Structure formats: C-alpha cells, structure tokens
Amino acid sequence: MRRDAETGRVSSTESQSPLDADAAPLSPPLKWAGGKRWLTPSLAPIWASHRHRRLVEPFCGGLAVALGLDPRRALLADTNPHLINFYAWLQRGLRITLPMRNDEALFYRHRTRFNALARSDRAGTAEAAALFYFLNRTCYNGLCRFNRAGEFNVPFGRYVRIGYTRDFTAYRAALARWTFCASDIDAVGFSRNDFIYADPPYDVQFTQYSRGGFTWDDQVRTAERLAKHPGPVVLSNQATPRIRKLYRQLGFTLRYLNAPRMISCTGRRVPAREVLAAKNL
Numbered sequence: 001m002r003r004d005a006e007t008g009r010v011s012s013t014e015s016q017s018p019l020d021a022d023a024a025p026l027s028p029p030l031k032w033a034g035g036k037r038w039l040t041p042s043l044a045p046i047w048a049s050h051r052h053r054r055l056v057e058p059f060c061g062g063l064a065v066a067l068g069l070d071p072r073r074a075l076l077a078d079t080n081p082h083l084i085n086f087y088a089w090l091q092r093g094l095r096i097t098l099p100m101r102n103d104e105a106l107f108y109r110h111r112t113r114f115n116a117l118a119r120s121d122r123a124g125t126a127e128a129a130a131l132f133y134f135l136n137r138t139c140y141n142g143l144c145r146f147n148r149a150g151e152f153n154v155p156f157g158r159y160v161r162i163g164y165t166r167d168f169t170a171y172r173a174a175l176a177r178w179t180f181c182a183s184d185i186d187a188v189g190f191s192r193n194d195f196i197y198a199d200p201p202y203d204v205q206f207t208q209y210s211r212g213g214f215t216w217d218d219q220v221r222t223a224e225r226l227a228k229h230p231g232p233v234v235l236s237n238q239a240t241p242r243i244r245k246l247y248r249q250l251g252f253t254l255r256y257l258n259a260p261r262m263i264s265c266t267g268r269r270v271p272a273r274e275v276l277a278a279k280n281l
Contacts, residue, residue, distance in 0.1 A: 030137075044069060059200050078182065091180075223250055227279065251279060259274045
C-alpha cells in the first residue's frame with residue numbers, strides 16, 4: 001500500500017511514480033498540516049458553476065484543493081518561498097536523484113544542506129526543491145516550520161516506513177496551466193471575476209509555520225480584503241467565536257463542518273469544528 005502524500009497515514013516502500021497512469025485526480029505531492037483534501041468534496045459543488053473562472057488561492061499550502069478541483073486556470077500563492085520553489089520545479093517535471101531513505105543521520109545532513117542553500121543564491125534550485133520534498137516526507141508530522149533565522153527546524157519524524165516519489169513528471173501537465181507566486185495576500189493580484197478560495201492559518205495560538213507567524217490582525221486583514229472582492233469568495237478556518245463574528249460582520253454566509261482531526265474540549269477529545277464562509281456565489 002502507498003502512504004497518503006498529504007496525511008502520511010499509510011506507509012509503503014519507495015515508488016517511482018506518484019500514481020497509476022489511469023488514476024485521477026493527482027494526489028497532493030506533500031504532507032501538509034491543515035491540508036484540505038477532506039474539504040474538497042464540499043467545495044466541488046460550489047466550484048462546479050464557476051469552472052469558467054480562474055481559481056485563486058492566496059494560501060495554496062499542499063495543493064489539495066487545486067488538484068481536487070482541477071481548474072483550467074489558477075493563481076496559487078503562499079508566503080513560503082521554498083514551497084513555491086518546489087511547485088515551480090514540479091512544473092518542469094522534477095526528478096529527484098539525491099539519496100532518500102528513512103534514516104536519521106541522512107535527515108539531519110539533508111536538513112543542514114537545505115538550510116545552507118536557503119541562505120544562499122541557490123535557494124531556487126532543483127536541489128533545494130528535492131531537499132524540501134525529502135524533509136517534508138521525513139520530518140515530524142510533515143510540519144513546515146522555520147526559526148527566526150529562516151532555518152527549517154522540524155526534527156526527524158521516526159516513522160516505521162516512508163514512501164518516497166522520485167519522478168514527478170505526472171504533475172507537469174496539470175501544473176503547467178497554473179501560475180505560482182511567493183507572496184502575501186496583499187500582493188496577490190485578484191481580477192474581479194476570479195473565484196477565490198482562501199484557507200488562512202487556523203485561528204489558534206501557534207501559527208509559526210513561517211517567519212512572523214500569522215496574527216489576529218492578519219486574520220482581520222485577510223477577511224477584510226476578501227470581503228471587498230466582487231467575485232465569488234469561499235473562506236475556511238477554525239470555527240472560533242471571534243472568527244465566526246468577524247466573518248458574519250463582513251457579510252459572509254457561514255456553514256459548519258466537522259474536520260477529520262480531534263481537539264481537547266472540557267477534558268474530552270471531540271472533532272474540530274470548521275467554518276466555511278461564502279460570499280457572492
């Protein structure tokens with residue numbers, strides 16, 4: 001069996017192709033904290049009547065939504081330049097040749113090399129993209145976290161087995177139709193007819209997945225910008241009281257879903273509640 005690229009729940013040996021030739025859609029190539037593969041079936045009926053539009057994701061993350069909806073045109077942004085570099089190399093049909101195995105010593109050697117590249121003018125190379133993929137697959141819980149110096153600092157994951165993909169040519173055709181950019185939401189250029197799906201970092205205390213984190217002011221700034229968009233907008237977030245209040249005040253229609261993750265509540269483990277906020281559909 002293969003290990004799921006996003007969640008990592010099923011493990012297997014190394015593979016040469018990300019999926020069988022007749023399989024569709026493509027699976028997300030990375031594990032990603034907060035990935036929205038589970039949400040795609042809820043988004044698909046909304047997207048169905050807007051397929052003529054360009055899909056814009058200001059927080060594209062692990063690409064689960066874009067790959068699931070399969071838009072003809074897309075603008076996909078993220079503040080993590082290493083993530084965007086990986087996708088840029090997928091567009092070119094990335095093939096990984098560096099050693100990849102579930103080995104702690106190799107992990108830390110590759111992490112050191114990646115951080116050296118990240119500080120240099122070689123941060124945009126195929127080697128950096130390959131190392132980013134290896135770290136994502138091998139680190140703890142697939143987290144993507146950087147310290148204040150901009151260094152990837154997630155430890156070794158200690159999995160029993162890991163499935164690695166070396167040949168990403170299957171992604172080239174799909175991603176060739178899309179544009180990627182490493183930028184904050186304020187720098188993403190929306191067109192009035194764009195369909196925007198935004199999945200900002202959860203409204204939780206820990207958001208240090210990129211330098212600077214994501215504060216409550218960032219949540220407000222994001223929601224206010226999206227509320228001004230004249231075209232269709234869908235937002236997802238953790239359904240905290242202040243998020244619900246913010247989205248309602250900005251004119252969004254709210255719907256609630258149980259996420260496939262658990263949180264602590266009055267001493268019990270319960271499904272996390274998420275909000276799907278929509279406007280101009």
